Amino acid sequence: MARFVLLLxxxxxxxxxxxxxxHREHLQALLEQGRLVTAGPWADxxxxxxxxxxxxxxxxxEILDRDPYTAVDAYDIALLKEWTPILP
Structure with a gap:
């Protein structure tokens, strides 16, 4: 398995x-499946x-293709990068 950071x-x-x-229901399902570690908007x-x-x-x-935000062109990807955490 690999971890990826996505900035929108x-x-x-x-x-x-x-x-x-x-969109949030989609994220909740991914969390329950163990495919999402965490997610949330910036304070602004x-x-x-x-x-x-x-x-x-x-x-x-493929996950992003199924996200309701993708269907309405609600974001641009600022960063999508594989990440290697060294601490939990």
Whole structure:
């Protein structure tokens, strides 16, 4: 398994807010499956950080394709990078 850090920059605010409940349900399901470590928006709600534990980047891209935010073009990816944590 690999860990990936994803930094998002939000856009299309009206559409994003309409699908936010479905986006959060999507994240909750990933957390329950053990594929999401943590996620949350920046304090100014201009973007977010997610940390995933997945097989590879291809799996993460598939997860993003199913995210309701993707369907409404609610974000740009500022960073998607494999991460090697040294502490829990």
């Amino acid at each position: 920059e939000f856009k299309n605010e009206d559409d994003r807010l309409k699908v936010r409940p479905a 709600d201009k973007g977010a950080m997610h940390i995933y534990e997945v097989e590879d980047e291809a799996e993460l891209r």
